[in-house]
Amino acid sequence: MGMFAQTGLVVKIVLGILLYFSVVSWAIIFYKFLQVHRANNESERFLDFFWKTKRFDAINAQLDRFPNSPLSVLFNEGYGELRKLQEKGEEREELNVISTDLGGIDNISRALRRATTSEITRLEKYLTFLATTGSTAPFIGLFGTVWGIMVAFKGIGETGSASLAVVAPGIAEALIATAIGLVAAIPAVMGYNHFQNRIKVLIAEMDSFSTEFLNIVQRSVSKK
Amino acid sequence: MIPVPAQKKPDLGDMVMLSIIIHLLLVLLLIRLSSQQWRRAVTPPVYYVDLVNLPVAHPRAGTSAPAGNNRPAPVATPPVKEAMQLPVKGGKVAKVKAPSLKPPPPRQGAESDREFQERLARLQRQTEERHEASALEALRQKVATAGKGTGQGGSPVANESEAGSDYASYIQSRLKDAFASTIAHQSRAPEVLVRISIARNGRLAGYRIERSSGDPLFEAAVARAIAKAEKTFPPPPDGKVFEQAYLFRPQGVAKK
Numbered sequence: 463m464g465m466f467a468q469t470g471l472v473v474k475i476v477l478g479i480l481l482y483f484s485v486v487s488w489a490i491i492f493y494k495f496l497q498v499h500r501a502n503n504e505s506e507r508f509l510d511f512f513w514k515t516k517r518f519d520a521i522n523a524q525l526d527r528f529p530n531s532p533l534s535v536l537f538n539e540g541y542g543e544l545r546k547l548q549e550k551g552e553e554r555e556e557l558n559v560i561s562t563d564l565g566g567i568d569n570i571s572r573a574l575r576r577a578t579t580s581e582i583t584r585l586e587k588y589l590t591f592l593a594t595t596g597s598t599a600p601f602i603g604l605f606g607t608v609w610g611i612m613v614a615f616k617g618i619g620e621t622g623s624a625s626l627a628v629v630a631p632g633i634a635e636a637l638i639a640t641a642i643g644l645v646a647a648i649p650a651v652m653g654y655n656h657f658q659n660r661i662k663v664l665i666a667e668m669d670s671f672s673t674e675f676l677n678i679v680q681r682s683v684s685k686k
Numbered sequence: 687m688i689p690v691p692a693q694k695k696p697d698l699g700d701m702v703m704l705s706i707i708i709h710l711l712l713v714l715l716l717i718r719l720s721s722q723q724w725r726r727a728v729t730p731p732v733y734y735v736d737l738v739n740l741p742v743a744h745p746r747a748g749t750s751a752p753a754g755n756n757r758p759a760p761v762a763t764p765p766v767k768e769a770m771q772l773p774v775k776g777g778k779v780a781k782v783k784a785p786s787l788k789p790p791p792p793r794q795g796a797e798s799d800r801e802f803q804e805r806l807a808r809l810q811r812q813t814e815e816r817h818e819a820s821a822l823e824a825l826r827q828k829v830a831t832a833g834k835g836t837g838q839g840g841s842p843v844a845n846e847s848e849a850g851s852d853y854a855s856y857i858q859s860r861l862k863d864a865f866a867s868t869i870a871h872q873s874r875a876p877e878v879l880v881r882i883s884i885a886r887n888g889r890l891a892g893y894r895i896e897r898s899s900g901d902p903l904f905e906a907a908v909a910r911a912i913a914k915a916e917k918t919f920p921p922p923p924d925g926k927v928f929e930q931a932y933l934f935r936p937q938g939v940a941k942k
Binding site: 496 | 697698701702704705706708709
């Protein structure tokens with residue numbers, strides 16, 4: 463801490479920026495950890511419930527149990543589009559008949575795709591900050607170090623003494639910036655890779671669920 | 687349209703607060719660790735080696751033993767050597783050197799020159815006798831006070847820690863060097879006990895004569911020696927004000 467107090471203004475600003483990066487990165491890591499963890503758990507539970515229940519209206523009535531699952535959002539959008547088509551059919555006085563033309567299936571497919579995209583956006587929100595921290599924090603720290611060493615050498619030139627005792631403290635103070643840059647960047651990079659991987663799994667699950675949902679709808683339409 | 691189920695989203699603001707708390711805890715932990723490291727780094731004693739006056743008169747300071755009450759006894763070897771050499775030297779000098787310093791044989795018709803030579807020889811003899819007496823007395827006192835921490839020419843007399851002892855010895859050495867060039871006295875064996883304070887930056891904070899000798903010439907020489915030695919004082923190793931009493935005696939300090 464004494465070394466931090468002895469650093470120059472530029473190095474202090476750099477350290478402040480790096481501290482901000484670190485605090486926000488860790489906040490995002492905690493936030494994403496909770497979000498992705500809940501999304502995974504509730505998606506698993508929703509899929510179990512989906513395959514056991516098999517009735518869309520019964521599933522729709524229980525959607526409140528899975529508020530954090532992206533699959534429940536997909537189901538909600540798909541089922542909403544299906545109901546619209548159904549209502550359209552009713553308007554045409556074709557009671558209890560879901561539209562069998564391909565246009566109706568396409569509508570549901572588009573709705574599911576849109577829901578998938580919005581869920582991906584929600585899940586990937588703030589991850590760009592982690593990527594930015596991971597890639598820029600070391601360089602910001604390096605800038606602070608280079609600046610600190612420049613100032614230290616200037617001081618050495620003014621005093622005229624180049625002994626290790628004179629050179630070492632200035633360089634040590636300057637190196638704090640690189641150290642803190644790495645401390646901010648390493649967890650950010652690790653968190654970014656980890657969450658990207660988990661989100662990829664969730665995206666695959668959403669694609670799979672969309673396909674299954676469309677198949678079920680098409681099968682039920684074909685029966686009629 | 688079916689209402690979208692309300693999602694129980696984790697709040698980012700809460701996470702930011704959590705992150706700030708964790709960072710604060712880490713910073714506090716680092717401060718605690720670094721302060722402990724700093725304390726540990728300050729503890730080791732700094733040793734001063736007087737390269738000018740090697741071997742030092744009192745090489746007992748500067749051991750790397752841990753500080754404590756079990757202060758090591760003075761190293762026996764160098765004082766024993768002196769103890770063995772000095773009486774022999776003194777004895778021999780008293781018998782052998784005295785005839786050699788006899789004035790040259792008188793020459794005819796040069797009464798004034800002869801008187802001058804005789805007076806010069808007499809003065810030289812007196813000076814030498816005084817030196818021998820001083821050396822013998824110093825030796826006697828050294829044998830008598832061996833292990834008590836006192837000695838000739840600015841010995842530190844306080845009981846201090848090991849690290850402080852090294853610094854005290856170094857300051858003693860610097861004082862002794864300076865005193866050798868300024869020494870002057872009227873009385874036979876004057877002694878002055880001076881307490882010297884050295885500030886954190888190595889400058890002389892002040893000195894106080896604790897025991898006067900009654901010889902103003904000698905005390906003026908001591909004051910000159912302190913003023914001269916002050917320029918060579920390094921800052922105290924523990925970063926605190928250094929205070930030490932030194933005993934100044936003319937014995938064993940030859941004028942350069």
